[in-house]
Amino acid sequence: MSTVKEGLLYSESHEWVRMDGDVAIIGVSDFAQSEMGDITYVDMPDEGDTLAQGEDFGALESVKASSELYSPVSGTVIACNAELEEAPQRINQDPYSAWIIKVEVTDKAQLSALMSAAAYAAKIGA
């Protein structure tokens, strides 16, 4: 059974967001990582890239397939999790601490389009 962490916001495409001031810390949900299976590579953007809400910013690669990542917010990429370059399996092991990118958010009002933990749990049937 997939876990859904309280206190985070979730997108339809299974990314989670934790807000830290104006910065959105973004990863993928336990449901997403379990659907993917063993993750072998994380394709991340460059720091300084600007993203629009819903735009793809990279991908997770499992043995079998690629799965694109979509930004839950608009903004500028200020950090990528370098740890995932050497240890992409961290996403399988602990999806809620293995963040992927940090984005300085341009419009916090966009957060209202995301789901609460309860709404996301209902969506995935957790």
Place this chain on the structure above:
Amino acid sequence: METLKVTPLHESHLALGAKMSPFAGFDMPISYSGIVDEHMAVRGKAGVFDVSHMGEIEICGPGAEAFVNHIFTNDVCGMQPGVVLYGMMLYPDGGVVDDLLVYRLFTPEPSFFLVVNAANIEKDFDWMRANAGGFDITLRNRSEQWGQIALQGPESETVLADVLGIREGGQLRFYTFVQISWRGDPLILSRTGYTGEDGFELYSTPSSTQLLWKTLVDAGVKPCGLGCRDTLRFEAGMPLYGHELSESISPVMAGLSVFCKLDKPDFIGRQALAVQKANGTERRLVGIELEENAVPRAGYPVELADGTQVGVVTTGYHSLTLDKSLCFALVDSACSAIGTPLWVHIRRHSFRGSVVKKNFYKTNYKK
């Protein structure tokens, strides 16, 4: 939607908690414990696969040898019982109907057992029937009557003897087989596989297939799904029909001419292959190794430094055994020499690589 077919082991897959997916019209296990775990088990020890979806076609009668030679690229003239040959069935233009194994059975009169891809069973059987005119043979599609499991990995011979009590494995070299009986049912024990490791394929009745599978899994042999079957065959440089061989990818283009005997009696597609071998083909299948870890996937464009597209990826993985990003790609023949720099376009970027030999992994067969 057509209902999916199931193999005799379907209930066991569900009980083992396999991740299931439709494949070639069957509801098949993709993985049980995980593709990486299963892949490594086959490379290091042993694993067992349900491959009962594969098709089995039997051909007997006085004209059987001449007929098989007519439709098959490899040479079955005077083939001895107990030998297995790999090759293809071709269309007249050299395109591939299917790739398959041919077994010469232990019968007084030559009779053959053909193992074909699950997705192509009907197409292959129709093709054989359509080309059987003038041959005194009986053709039977026996795919429903035969189950098949593949026991693969360096410990396969030991497992076969210790767990199943089958001692005949030790006498077999790679690409040979025996017909024996196991607990009262007929069994074809073949030292073949699709992983690049030593191993066996066991053809038997559906009920014996269930018992063989249960005995192996209960003894701790790792059940393996189609996910790692593909990663294993890929590393070993083996083609998958629909990706590296197809109606438009001939064996010459795929670098498999060694399985096409142009000097044997005429066969369907021979003329076209002879022309392709003499003149070369516009495209050739190559291996590409990328310098970074980005993963090439089927359908991604292959480019030159200036972005000109010169080909397309047919299968790609980040190789589990070799820890490299590798792919097969069909490219312009001018770009097919070993060492040629090529780029694969993956999402937003092009990643540099170079042409390498297709057999990425050094195989370990019993000579």
